[in-house]
Amino acid sequence: MDETVPERPASASPTDGDxxxxxxxxxxxxxxxxxxLIAGLARVTGDLGTAEEMAQDALVVALEQWPSRGVPPNPAGWLMTTAKNRAIDAARRRSTYQRKLAEVGRDLDDRTADTEVEDALDDVGDDLLRLVFTACHPVLSVESRVALTLRCLGGLSTAEIARGFLVSEATMGQRISRAKKTLTDRKVVFALPDPDERAARLDSVLEVVYLIFNEGYAATGGTEWYRTELCSEALRLARVLAGLVEDDPEVLGFVALLELQAARIPARTAADGSPVLLDEQDRQRWDRTLVRRGIAALDRAQVLASEPGTDRALGPYAVQAEIAACHARARSYEETDWHRIAALYTVLRAQWPSPVVEVNRAVAVGMADGPERGLAVLDAIASTPALRGYPQLPAVRGHLLALAGRADAAVASYEQAAELTRNAAERAAYERKAAGLRTG
Structure with missing residues (x-):
């Protein structure tokens, strides 16, 4: 059943380079x-795990055939056709299909069966959106949602996902397998949720993509300052989601946030690969294309949110995008509109109460109203249990203490931040800050 391409003549055998x-x-x-592929197959099979297996089968066939026979003129179509053939074979064997034949009281030839399945697969419609909502179903843990989303929507291998989140391949493989089994055992239907449930489920989807991007942008451990592949994958998923969920202000705000944050990545490392914090970045190295795209998405979100009858207003992601836009519009760290950023963090705190938001607000308040005011914000949350072991808390304190001219105390805070972080590149950045303060 697999679609193939003609064999090459013996005289034209492919080279290793081919x-x-x-x-x-x-x-x-x-x-x-x-x-x-997986979305279309899941609608036909009704099972996400089976759909992924069929899609993987098509991938294996391509890996076997393309290097020796050449890449077909339409690679994506070839994969889809091969996956369809797997679905057709499975449909013929399914007992439910046989029961359907008995119920209608007539036989259908293979050609009719093939056509029915092919029609179902060709009508992708909202299949990708169904896949998004299924992979991010609330019956799964957040970790499982992240893994399954990267596996099914991102096309990442288990090894790639494991590297991104600093766990073993075996651990990640078990996580993905358990997630698929949970969906099957709980009889989760591959379908769009009801409108009443969709908003809550959409929040779960955004949370998953946000976690993927954050782990890429500021890796929690390892030696890399950031992981470009995770940032790129999250940004791609956000763009796909924006194309599927039309005219949703918060989804557009979410895309804007990721575009604007990703724009900074080229400036986050120096020529020697050492990490560069925001206050020292050369903003001319920021990706202006991503900045323009982000601001355009944010503008569109604000227009939609202001239209009469809109049932979804700007939420925490759009507010964070506005903060990122303030940074993007400023020519330097010092010239940033810190008063507006501080006000936006106050709005964000009301929407999304979190001590981490307060840590960020402390920077804005310190830049807008003086470092002592920012330090007061930090003092008010310093004993919060959730911030115990959070390296950014002493790092921000060190930044504000340095602005206040209290170099010795700032050195101690940066050293504390360096001890707390599990990321080697981030540790080096804090140690460099401390060393710079020691030498004046």
Whole structure:
């Protein structure tokens, strides 16, 4: 049933370079098309795990055939056709299909069965959106939602996801397997939730993509300052979501936030690879294309939120996008509109109460009204249990103490931040700050 391409003549056998290029093509097409393949198959099979297995089968066939036979003219179509054939074979064997034949009291030939399944797969419609909501179903833990989303929508391998989140491949594989089994055992239907449930489920989807981006942007451990592949994957998923959930102000605000944050990545490391914190970044190295896209998405979100009859207002992601836009519009760290950022953090605190929001607000207050005012904000939350072991708390304190001219205390705070972080690059950044203060 697999679609193939004609064999090459013996005199035209592929070189090692051809085979490597074909394998790279398979990987690239898979990364782009995995979500669509799995989504279409899941609607037909009714089971996410089975759908992923069929899509993986198509990938294996491509890895076997393309390096020796050449890349087909339409690689994405080839993968879809091969996956369809797997679905058709499975549909023929399904007892539910046989019961359907008995109920209607007539036989259908294979051609009719093939056509029915192909029609179902061709009508992708909201399949990707169904896949998003299924992978982020609340019956799963947040960790499982993240893993399953990257696996099914992102097309990442288990090894890639494990590297991104600093766990073993075996641990991540078990997490993904348990997630799929949970969906099957709990009989989670591959369908869009009811309108009343959709808003809450959409929040779960945004949370998952947000966690993926945050782990990429500021890795919690390891030696890398950030993980570009996770940031890129989260940004791609956010854009896909914005295309599926039309005219939702908060989703557009979410996309704007990720675009504007990702724009800073080129300036977050120096020429020697050492980390560069926000106050020292060369803003000319920020990606202006991403900045423009982010601000455009934010502008659109604000217009939609102001229209009469809108049932979803700007939420915490859009507010964070406005904060990021303030940074993007400023020519330097010092020239940033800190008063507006401090006000926006006050709004964000009301929408999304969190001591981490207060830590960030302390920076804005310190820049707008003086470092002592910012330190007062930190003092008010310093004993919060959730901030115990949080390296950014002493790092912000060190920043504000340095602005206040209290170099010795600032050094001690940066050293404390360096001890607390599990990320080697972040540790180096704090140690460099402390060393700079020691030498004046």
């Amino acid at each position: 085979a490597d290029a074909a394998r790279r093509t398979v990987e690239a097409v898979w990364r782009i098309e995995a979500g669509r």
